[in-house]
Amino acid sequence: MMSQPARLEPGVNSPDLSLRIRLPHPAPPALLVLLAVGMLLAACLSPQLEHPQAQNPEFVNGHLVAQNRLLIPPLLAPHMENGEKVFDLTVGPGEAEIFPGKITKILSYNGMYPGPTIRAHAGDRVRLNITNTLEETTTVHWHGMELPAAMDGGPHQVIGPGGSWQPYWTINNQAATLWYHPHTMGKTAEQVYRGLSGFFIIDDENSDSLALPREYGVDDIPLVVQDKLFDPDGQFIYVHEHRVITAGLLGDSILVNGTYAPYIEAPAKLIRLRLLNGSAARRYNFGFSDNCTFHLIATDGGLLEAPVEQTRLLLSPGERAEILVDLSNLKEPIRLMSYVFTDGENAVQNAIQEQLAGGTDEGQQFQILELRPKTGTFVSEQIPKVLNTIEHLDENVVLKTRRFVLEAFTINSKMMDHERIDEVVRTGATEIWEVENNSPIYHGFHVHGIQFWVLDRNGMTPPVSEQGWKDTVTVTPQETVRLIMKFLEYSDPNLPYMFHCHNLTHEDMGMMGQFVVVDEPSGQAQIQSPPDGIKQGDHAGHQN
Ligand code: C2O
Ligand code: CU
Numbered sequence: 019m020m021s022q023p024a025r026l027e028p029g030v031n032s033p034d035l036s037l038r039i040r041l042p043h044p045a046p047p048a049l050l051v052l053l054a055v056g057m058l059l060a061a062c063l064s065p066q067l068e069h070p071q072a073q074n075p076e077f078v079n080g081h082l083v084a085q086n087r088l089l090i091p092p093l094l095a096p097h098m099e100n101g102e103k104v105f106d107l108t109v110g111p112g113e114a115e116i117f118p119g120k121i122t123k124i125l126s127y128n129g130m131y132p133g134p135t136i137r138a139h140a141g142d143r144v145r146l147n148i149t150n151t152l153e154e155t156t157t158v159h160w161h162g163m164e165l166p167a168a169m170d171g172g173p174h175q176v177i178g179p180g181g182s183w184q185p186y187w188t189i190n191n192q193a194a195t196l197w198y199h200p201h202t203m204g205k206t207a208e209q210v211y212r213g214l215s216g217f218f219i220i221d222d223e224n225s226d227s228l229a230l231p232r233e234y235g236v237d238d239i240p241l242v243v244q245d246k247l248f249d250p251d252g253q254f255i256y257v258h259e260h261r262v263i264t265a266g267l268l269g270d271s272i273l274v275n276g277t278y279a280p281y282i283e284a285p286a287k288l289i290r291l292r293l294l295n296g297s298a299a300r301r302y303n304f305g306f307s308d309n310c311t312f313h314l315i316a317t318d319g320g321l322l323e324a325p326v327e328q329t330r331l332l333l334s335p336g337e338r339a340e341i342l343v344d345l346s347n348l349k350e351p352i353r354l355m356s357y358v359f360t361d362g363e364n365a366v367q368n369a370i371q372e373q374l375a376g377g378t379d380e381g382q383q384f385q386i387l388e389l390r391p392k393t394g395t396f397v398s399e400q401i402p403k404v405l406n407t408i409e410h411l412d413e414n415v416v417l418k419t420r421r422f423v424l425e426a427f428t429i430n431s432k433m434m435d436h437e438r439i440d441e442v443v444r445t446g447a448t449e450i451w452e453v454e455n456n457s458p459i460y461h462g463f464h465v466h467g468i469q470f471w472v473l474d475r476n477g478m479t480p481p482v483s484e485q486g487w488k489d490t491v492t493v494t495p496q497e498t499v500r501l502i503m504k505f506l507e508y509s510d511p512n513l514p515y516m517f518h519c520h521n522l523t524h525e526d527m528g529m530m531g532q533f534v535v536v537d538e539p540s541g542q543a544q545i546q547s548p549p550d551g552i553k554q555g556d557h558a559g560h561q562n
Pocket of ligand 1: 159161199201336464466516518520
């Protein structure tokens with residue numbers, strides 16, 4: 019259970035607990051489809067369809083006074099067993115005091131929201147000892163992790179009520195900020211939304227040797243940012259009806275590490291923030307209230323070759339970034355913000371969102387976290403000029419190019435089918451995946467079990483902020499993004515990995531496909547997956 023020592027000042031800081039949703043409840047899907055078609059037509063007929071919020075950004079939580087100390091998820095201590103680091107994780111119901119005096123029902127890992135931070139080193143052998151005490155099925159997926167499909171925790175590795183699962187693998191990733199969350203067919207968005215997410219941080223020899231802030235929770239701070247809707251009792255509202263409209267659920271309250279209206283006291287020096295967009299659908303355009311320059315040092319899957327100066331950073335759901343912010347000359351607190359941004363062609367989405375959900379992610383500004391510099395003497399620090407050595411993948415050895423067309427809400431016109439393998443990939447192959455967004459709304463493309471590199475966006479070199487290892491990438495309307503990736507040596511003809519839109523609402527609607535990685539791509543892939551909920555009781559993850 020969380021404790022929030024600070025108290026709310028009545029009237030100043032109370033969240034807007036009134037329902038913002040103007041959707042008929044429940045809305046007949048046919049009506050929504052009609053509406054959507056109508057809006058589409060309107061958009062086509064009037065190309066200048068106005069984006070009202072671009073001119074008049076809505077500062078959604080401008081009234082908020084930061085007064086709750088940011089919760090730092092504790093590190094989960096492993097025990098050693100036969101040379102393995104064993105971590106115990108229990109998925110179960112829980113409670114959190116997000117608003118003083120109110121108990122919010124949550125789903126939790128080890129009783130907490132967010133879950134405890136798992137930390138391991140490249141080369142470590144890890145085992146996760148997972149028990150599900152929920153009355154519903156769940157899975158635990160290691161987002162960004164390079165590992166055998168059987169250990170991936172996708173929709174095939176179900177853990178039924180009362181069941182358990184013990185995946186194990188050797189850490190192959192380089193130093194990176196990864197995360198874990200459920201991947202239950204049709205229920206991912208809701209289970210994540212209700213509290214199931216946690217960090218999985220990886221260190222390696224390179225990161226050990228760099229002069230970077232590294233004191234967990236002090237100057238090296240994990241931040242999972244999630245938007246929520248609350249009812250007047252402080253309970254999460256999860257609106258299934260948002261699935262049939264465009265963006266998915268957008269909340270008007272922001273939680274950082276499960277903390278509402280948070281602040282953190284940080285040493286007045288260079289600090290490192292590990293940002294994770296753990297929201298279902300909302301993108302954040304991060305920046306600071308004093309407009310200071312910060313340094314991006316890592317993308318989803320690892321450290322960049324060199325730090326990149328930025329003043330804004332857009333993260334879609336599932337994406338991570340590590341940034342360095344210099345607090346050494348600050349006398350006053352500053353705020354991490356999410357600013358208004360534009361997505362080009364999004365007039366249609368905006369119009370539909372405006373009508374049905376009362377806002378868009380693009381048009382809304384939020385304060386996210388107040389950073390209060392602590393007084394004291396701190397030596398000014400240099401940011402290392404070289405962060406990583408990256409072996410770039412070679413376009414000349416590409417074995418196959420595959421094309422994925424994203425529509426609303428399918429991939430290559432198909433919806434997820436448990437029994438259908440969409441792609442068969444050879445172990446060790448270098449491939450290009452060409453992802454085209456042929457819909458009027460943004461999608462975030464995520465591939466399991468691998469880290470890729472963005473080759474180009476509409477034929478242009480991606481911004482430097484994207485020139486690093488990635489596992490999730492934003493694809494805006496009418497954009498084609500080419501990804502290059504080299505598949506690992508984890509062959510399994512029977513168990514697939516997923517690729518999908520990481521807008522979790524879209525994923526749950528079926529915007530997902532499956533691929534197997536095999537030594538011999540000629541053989542017929544045979545899916546071995548029990549139907550949802552059957553794999554109960556003790557079940558050890560196994561390879562081959
Ligand atoms: Cu973060 Cu397939 O998921
Ligand atoms: Cu999508």
